[in-house]
Amino acid sequence: MQELGSNEIKITGVKKLKDISYTIMPDRIEAGTLLCAAAITGGKIRLKKLRPEHLTPILHKLMETGCTLDIKKDEITLEAPKKLKNVEIKTMPYPGFPTDMQSIFASILTTAKGTSIIIENIFENRYKYANELRKMGAKITQEGKICVIKGTRKLYGAKVEATDLRGGVCLVLAGLTAKGKTIVNNAKYILRGYENLDKKLSSLGAKIELKNIEE
Numbered sequence: 164m165q166e167l168g169s170n171e172i173k174i175t176g177v178k179k180l181k182d183i184s185y186t187i188m189p190d191r192i193e194a195g196t197l198l199c200a201a202a203i204t205g206g207k208i209r210l211k212k213l214r215p216e217h218l219t220p221i222l223h224k225l226m227e228t229g230c231t232l233d234i235k236k237d238e239i240t241l242e243a244p245k246k247l248k249n250v251e252i253k254t255m256p257y258p259g260f261p262t263d264m265q266s267i268f269a270s271i272l273t274t275a276k277g278t279s280i281i282i283e284n285i286f287e288n289r290y291k292y293a294n295e296l297r298k299m300g301a302k303i304t305q306e307g308k309i310c311v312i313k314g315t316r317k318l319y320g321a322k323v324e325a326t327d328l329r330g331g332v333c334l335v336l337a338g339l340t341a342k343g344k345t346i347v348n349n350a351k352y353i354l355r356g357y358e359n360l361d362k363k364l365s366s367l368g369a370k371i372e373l374k375n376i377e378e
Contacts, residue, residue, distance in 0.1 A: 189213040192263045193357060194239075195221040196332055199264075200364060202230050202243045203271040203340045208367065209240040220260040224250055224268065228275060249277035249314060254285050263329050265310075266292050270333035272312045273301040274340060281310040292330030295323040299337055299345070320345040328356045335360070339369055 194213045201208035202225060215222065215234050222239070226232055229244040249272065254262040262285035272279040273296060283289050290305040297303060298321040302313040320343030325331025331353040338345030347353070350373060353360065361373040 188217070191217040191221070192261065192329075194218060195261075195264050196267055196336070196357070197363065197367075198222075198225060198230075198239070198241050199267050199271050200336055200339060200367065200369075201241050202228065202247060203274070203336050205243045205245055206367070207240070207242045209238065211238045213237060213239065215239055219258065220255075221264055224252060224260065228271070247271060247275035247314075249275050249279040249312075251280045251282075253282045256285070262286055262289065265289070266329045266333040267336060269293070269303070269310060269312060270296065270336040273299075273303065273315060273318060273337060275312075275314040277314055279312045279314070281312070283308045283310070289330075291326045292333050295326075295330075295334055296337060298323055299334075299341055301337070317342055319343055322346045322348065325349040325352045328352050332357065332360070335364075335371075339364070339371075 189212060194210055195218060197208060197210060214237065222232055222234065225241065227250045228247040231242045233240040252260055252265060252268055254260050254265050262283065265281050265283060269281055269292070290310050293303045293305050293310065299318045300315060301318060302315050304311050318337055318341040320338065320341045323334050323345065325334060325347055326349070331347060331349065334347045335353065338347065361371050364371050
C-alpha cells in the first residue's frame, strides 16, 4: 500500500497469490515516435489499438506543429503538412509532456519553420543527441536544461552514434528525412525500447536496414 505523496511503498505479504487477467497498456512513447516519424517526413499514418488520452500532450504539440489529427476512441490518424511549425516544449511529470519524447520532438523540429525551444525539467544531461544531430546539419544549441533549435531546410546523411534509447531513435527519425544515407551506430540501445522498429518503419515506406547488432 502506498500513501499519496509518499516516496515509500509498503507491501504486506500474503500466503498465496491468485491468478488474474491483465491487458498491458499500449506504449505511448512508441506511438508518439511513429506519429513523429510521419510528421518529420510530411507523411500520413493511422495507428490503431492505442489510448489517445495517454498521448494528450504529445498530440497537442503535434497539432501546434501544423499536423492534422483525427482522434477516435482507440485510433489516431495523422497527416503532416509540407513544413512543420516551430513550438516550445517543457517536459513535466505525467500527465505533462513526457521527457522520453523531447529528443524525438527535437528531431522533427530540426527542419521546422522558425526557432523552437525545449526545456528539460525532469533529468539532467539529456541532450547528448544534440551533437549527433549537428553532424547532420541541424542548427541546435543547448545550455543547461534549455535547448534551442533553429529550423533548417535540409538534413544530410551522416554516421552518428546512439548514446541512449530515445536519443538513438531521434537520430533514426532524422535519417528518414535526411538527404543521403544515415548510419546510426549502437542500435542496441534503440532495440531496448522498440520491437521491430525497422520493420514497422519499412512498412510505412522507409528505406531502413538493421544489421551487425551486438549484445
